[in-house]
Amino acid sequence: MSEELLRLEHLSIDYKVKGGYLSAVNDVNLSVNRGEILAVVGESGCGKSTIAHSIMNLLPGGNEVVTGKIIFKGKDLRTCTRREMEAIRGKDIGMIFQNPLDSLNPVYKTGKQVEEAILLDGIDRLQAWNKVLDLYRDVKMPDAEVRANSFPHELSGGMRQRVMIAMMLSRNPELLIADEPTTALDVTIEAQILEIIKDLKKTYDTAIMLITHNFGLVAEVADKIAVMYAGEVIEYGDVFEIFEKPLHPYTKLLMQALPRRTKKEGRLQTIDGNVPKFMDKKPCCRFANRCPFATERCSVEFPGETIVSGEHMVRCFLHETEGKEAAV
Numbered sequence: 001m002s003e004e005l006l007r008l009e010h011l012s013i014d015y016k017v018k019g020g021y022l023s024a025v026n027d028v029n030l031s032v033n034r035g036e037i038l039a040v041v042g043e044s045g046c047g048k049s050t051i052a053h054s055i056m057n058l059l060p061g062g063n064e065v066v067t068g069k070i071i072f073k074g075k076d077l078r079t080c081t082r083r084e085m086e087a088i089r090g091k092d093i094g095m096i097f098q099n100p101l102d103s104l105n106p107v108y109k110t111g112k113q114v115e116e117a118i119l120l121d122g123i124d125r126l127q128a129w130n131k132v133l134d135l136y137r138d139v140k141m142p143d144a145e146v147r148a149n150s151f152p153h154e155l156s157g158g159m160r161q162r163v164m165i166a167m168m169l170s171r172n173p174e175l176l177i178a179d180e181p182t183t184a185l186d187v188t189i190e191a192q193i194l195e196i197i198k199d200l201k202k203t204y205d206t207a208i209m210l211i212t213h214n215f216g217l218v219a220e221v222a223d224k225i226a227v228m229y230a231g232e233v234i235e236y237g238d239v240f241e242i243f244e245k246p247l248h249p250y251t252k253l254l255m256q257a258l259p260r261r262t263k264k265e266g267r268l269q270t271i272d273g274n275v276p277k278f279m280d281k282k283p284c285c286r287f288a289n290r291c292p293f294a295t296e297r298c299s300v301e302f303p304g305e306t307i308v309s310g311e312h313m314v315r316c317f318l319h320e321t322e323g324k325e326a327a328v
């Protein structure tokens, strides 16, 4: 069995907002193994970025309440000091975002910014610059040397995302968290960036948490899938198993919407709309008001995690007798 790198245990995150606490993430249990791509899929507002930021200790600070554990290589990151966390960020765990411009400095050439990250390792400038060019080639940057000497605004969105990936690679993190890295890109570039992400897994043995609202996208890259709804992981498992045998009524709905490629773009169906917000932790299934199979019980009880086979987990009363309760 491959080595577990990251494990989230009963992770819950509430934001203090006007009128109470918004339950953005509720009782999430997930793990990512070395060299594996876990796709976290869900509609906008279902808590994906909140989870990513909590792992990196990058939540806004001030209005959130976090409970549960974030275990990276056996250590609960929530017990780390700020300094320890700074050392882990970038070096052990890297993150790329939807908009690379937010992470790039507009007044420095992109290659210089990647070089800075490399120089921290104590190698000389010439070696560092050559490594920058190697990395640009690794991420298949067209005209690597020209782009390394360009400013961020001179590059396209796809090229900027390549710079961010090169910067991440320079530190060779064990875990890469990619939060909607292709959402702002057009389909052709999106496919290229996903190929690069897949290559990373192979070449560098990096574990990747790929966050996306595009369900169609994940089939081609992920090993495992976690489907989220309203702050909860409602189904989790091997990519083939989930696509072959989806169990949760919500996952099934997503599947039904899937095979259609829109003619105009060739883009696979994404999930529409926003999920409802939950201001309290009233026991219920959060999908109850949209579920065609809901019974009275679904509005008064919290469905637990049922392991139906291997690692395939579903949170739904319909399947509780088909497997055993998860032992998290």
Ligand SMILES: Nc1ncnc2c1ncn2[C@@H]1O[C@H](COP(=O)(O)OP(=O)(O)O)[C@@H](O)[C@H]1O
Binding pocket: 015, 016, 017, 022, 024, 042, 043, 044, 045, 046, 047, 048, 049, 050, 051, 060, 063, 277
């Ligand atoms: N800083 C914040 N303060 C209050 N509510 C927030 C904050 N950040 C996110 N939220 C809310 O938390 C929920 C989850 O948001 P987010 O994690 O960004 O979802 P996703 O990345 O899946 O779109 C949403 O309802 C969002 O409005």
Ligand code: SF4
Binding pocket: 248, 249, 250, 285, 286, 287, 288, 289, 291, 292, 293, 294, 295, 298, 303, 315, 316, 317, 318
């Ligand atoms: S627990 Fe009930 S409401 Fe929730 S998905 Fe299952 S059947 Fe539907």
Ligand SMILES: [Mg+2]
Binding pocket: 048, 049, 050, 179, 180
């Ligand atoms: Mg997000």
